[in-house]
Amino acid sequence: MSSVIELGPHQLALEEPMYFRVKLEGDRVAGLDVQPGQVHRGMEHLVMRRNLYQNITLLERLCSLCSNSHPSTFCSAIEEVAGVAIPERAEYLRAVADEIKRIASHLFCCAVQANLIGQTALFRRAMEVREIMQRSKEAIYGNRMDLAANCIGGVRYDLTPDAAMYLARQMEAMKAPLDELYLQFQNNPAIMARTAGVGVLPRLEAIECAVVGPVARACGIDYDVRKKSPYGAYDRLEFSTSLQQAGDVRARNLVRLAEARQSVSLIEQCLAGLVPGPLCADLLPEIPAGEAVAKSEAPRGELVYYLRTDGTDFPLRLKWRVPSYMNWDALKVMLHGEPVANIPLIVNSIDPCIACTDR
Amino acid sequence: MTTLIDEVAALLAAAAGEETVATWRRDRKGGLTGWCRLPSADSLLAVGRAIASIQGRLSMVTAYLTEKAREKGGREIAYHFDLDGATLTLTVPLPLEGAQVPSLTPIFRNCDWHERELMELYEIQVVGHPDPRRLFLADSVPDAPFERLIPYSTFTNGAGGKALWEKVLAAKEKP
Numbered sequence: 263m264s265s266v267i268e269l270g271p272h273q274l275a276l277e278e279p280m281y282f283r284v285k286l287e288g289d290r291v292a293g294l295d296v297q298p299g300q301v302h303r304g305m306e307h308l309v310m311r312r313n314l315y316q317n318i319t320l321l322e323r324l325c326s327l328c329s330n331s332h333p334s335t336f337c338s339a340i341e342e343v344a345g346v347a348i349p350e351r352a353e354y355l356r357a358v359a360d361e362i363k364r365i366a367s368h369l370f371c372c373a374v375q376a377n378l379i380g381q382t383a384l385f386r387r388a389m390e391v392r393e394i395m396q397r398s399k400e401a402i403y404g405n406r407m408d409l410a411a412n413c414i415g416g417v418r419y420d421l422t423p424d425a426a427m428y429l430a431r432q433m434e435a436m437k438a439p440l441d442e443l444y445l446q447f448q449n450n451p452a453i454m455a456r457t458a459g460v461g462v463l464p465r466l467e468a469i470e471c472a473v474v475g476p477v478a479r480a481c482g483i484d485y486d487v488r489k490k491s492p493y494g495a496y497d498r499l500e501f502s503t504s505l506q507q508a509g510d511v512r513a514r515n516l517v518r519l520a521e522a523r524q525s526v527s528l529i530e531q532c533l534a535g536l537v538p539g540p541l542c543a544d545l546l547p548e549i550p551a552g553e554a555v556a557k558s559e560a561p562r563g564e565l566v567y568y569l570r571t572d573g574t575d576f577p578l579r580l581k582w583r584v585p586s587y588m589n590w591d592a593l594k595v596m597l598h599g600e601p602v603a604n605i606p607l608i609v610n611s612i613d614p615c616i617a618c619t620d621r
Numbered sequence: 622m623t624t625l626i627d628e629v630a631a632l633l634a635a636a637a638g639e640e641t642v643a644t645w646r647r648d649r650k651g652g653l654t655g656w657c658r659l660p661s662a663d664s665l666l667a668v669g670r671a672i673a674s675i676q677g678r679l680s681m682v683t684a685y686l687t688e689k690a691r692e693k694g695g696r697e698i699a700y701h702f703d704l705d706g707a708t709l710t711l712t713v714p715l716p717l718e719g720a721q722v723p724s725l726t727p728i729f730r731n732c733d734w735h736e737r738e739l740m741e742l743y744e745i746q747v748v749g750h751p752d753p754r755r756l757f758l759a760d761s762v763p764d765a766p767f768e769r770l771i772p773y774s775t776f777t778n779g780a781g782g783k784a785l786w787e788k789v790l791a792a793k794e795k796p
Contacts, residue, residue: 299757304777306742307767347649472678472731490706491652555654555701555708568683568701568710579685588731620757 263288267602275378275606278616284597284605291597291605296590298620305621306581313575314340314549318412325584325617326407327367330359331560332582333412338493339556339569340414344547351539352416353495354532358429359403359411359419360494360558361525361532365436366395367561368476368518368525371613372447375515378607379456384446391439398432401425416542426533433526433533440526444519447512457512461596461608464509471592475563475585476521477612480506480513487559499531511611518613549575560585562613584618625704626655632671633657637664643709653707662713662722665700669728678703679725682735684743686717686768696720698739715745724750742767 269282279300285293305324309317321332334356341348348356373388396406402425403409411419421429447453463473468481478485486503488496504520506513551573558565563585570579589612596608626645633641641664643657659668681701690696694717702709713722724747725732736747737756744765747753758766758776766776774783 299755299759302757302777304766304773307773307776342648470730472729487706491708492650493648493652494650497650553656553710555710557652557708564680564703566681566701566708568681568699570685570687572687572689578687579683581681581683581685583681583735587734591731591733 264292269605273606274609275374276609276614276616280614280616280619282605282609284602286602289601289603291600291602294594294597296593298590298616300620301616302620309580310577314571314577315414315546315575317577317580318414319410322408322410322412324621325615327370327615328363328560328562328565328584328618329408330363330411331558331565334360334494335556335558335560335565335567335582336569336580337412337414338558339554339567340549340571341547342554342556343552343569343571344414344549346415346543346547348416348494348543349540350495350537352541354536355417355419355421355541356412357495357499358421358529358532359409359417361528362395362399363409364561365522365525366392366399367613368522369395369443371610372443372515372518374610375457375511375607376453378610379453381453384443384450384453387439388443391436391443394432394435394439398429401428413542415547416540418541420541421533421536426536430530430533433529436526437523440519440523444516444523447515447519454512456607457515457611458508458510460511460604461600461611462508462510463592463596465507467595468509468592471595472588473563473592474588475559475561476504476514476517477589477592478563479504480517481509482507485564487557487564491557493556493558495532495535498535499528501528511607514611514613549573562586562589562615562618582621584615586612586615586619589614590619625653625707628675629655629704629709632675633668636667636671655704655707655709656712657709658712658714662715665711665713665725666723666728668711669700669725672702672704672709673728675704677709679729679732679735680708682732682739684739684745686743691717696743696745698722698745700725720745721748722746723748726750741765744768 265286267284271279281297283295318333321336322329324332369388369392373385377385400406411417463481465481468478484503489503501524504517506517549571551571553570556567566583568581572578637659643655645655680703683699686696696715698713700711736750740747741755741758
């Protein structure tokens with residue numbers, strides 16, 4: 263017997279509003295229509311009515327979890343148009359901010375999923391480990407979410423030797439818990455029973471849907487912007503792309519936890535390589551007429567910005583595409599044939615960002 | 622990377638004519654971006670298929686209408702493709718009135734939302750789109766809000782502030 267049900271944020275266990283119209287055959291998903299736009303804030307319209315400097319602040323408020331990736335990628339696009347090279351120290355400091363946000367974002371996603379499968383203790387543990395990162399953000403940037411780390415031509419914050427030492431200690435404190443979480447998600451039979459073979463996205467379909475980030479890497483697609491098109495300090499940092507092959511919920515979480523562990527190492531490398539020098543290019547540059555595309559690896563995957571300027575301080579057009587944008591469509595493949603009970607878990611396994619999608 | 626540049630040059634020439642050439646820029650880290658203007662939207666499908674044949678991935682589509690372009694009576698759409706880390710941007714000139722582009726969704730599945738979005742924001746018709754419904758905006762919002770003055774609260778469907786509460790209260794008063 264086929265039927266259609268409507269699911270809202272509450273049923274999907276989402277913090278933000280997204281609506282699904284799901285076609286069912288019996289208790290299995292047979293079709294999906296995603297209905298975005300519930301939190302549409304017209305931000306692409308707003309950015310054209312604010313100058314480039316004001317837009318850094320606005321874009322940081324686009325969404326909470328990738329709130330460093332947006333301003334830093336936007337600044338990269340401006341720097342590309344203006345031909346500004348950012349100082350080496352700023353490159354490392356941008357990477358530090360990015361990686362701190364990545365760890366916190368990945369842990370949040372894994373924690374939410376642990377909660378959804380009834381693993382309350384694991385949920386608490388993941389959030390507890392994440393709290394180390396939240397405290398680090400608060401100590402260094404003065405804020406637990408938006409870091410206000412970026413400006414055109416560099417960064418707005420510095421790490422004093424004391425702060426760097428503190429951050430190094432926090433990183434040390436992350437290592438054992440992250441390894442322990444990885445083992446839990448990898449081997450714990452109760453977690454495996456709910457995540458292995460669930461919400462599978464086969465590699466070919468992943469390529470067809472053009473998914474990016476951990477969702478793609480969990481299907482064996484070897485694509486990480488930090489490797490494919492290095493920016494900032496990443497061309498000098500040692501790391502490998504985290505890959506899994508199964509394309510299921512478990513694989514996506516393993517990619518995230520491996521990346522979080524890798525981010526700890528990346529932050530340590532940045533602290534070691536932090537050369538003395540200025541934090542920002544000397545002068546606020548004049549932004550000439552031009553166009554540029556800037557990309558970065560946000561926690562959820564490739565983030566793309568296209569900027570077109572005409573020599574004034576206002577962008578002629580600023581467009582961005584967030585990593586979640588294609589993942590919604592891939593849910594049609596992941597959810598097909600799955601029982602209704604698995605919908606919230608699979609939806610959360612793509613780490614959806616609704617504020618980013620709707621803009 | 623020279624091979625990629627040559628490969629793209631050959632594909633563009635074959636699909637859109639010899640005069641269609643891309644210029645390439647390398648950023649400070651070696652990242653490659655290519656920029657190309659297509660003569661018209663007629664060659665778009667052929668170019669799309671050519672890019673798909675070398676495993677190009679559609680990254681983003683940007684439609685825009687600037688004041689200057691409006692005065693000249695034209696508008697543009699930029700299609701951004703990822704070629705294994707390099708980005709190729711193809712700009713297509715369109716007329717102000719009756720702008721039409723063929724849908725690339727049959728070639729790139731993820732073009733679906735991009736095209737639905739640009740159709741609701743600008744007066745551009747995407748021909749052959751498999752599902753041309755509104756994507757983000759409510760049906761009550763007038764067409765092409767990026768091309769005309771529409772109160773912000775209408776545009777965002779009253780997502781915040783007074784307009785939302787007026788709607789809520791109006792709904793409450795209904796029997």
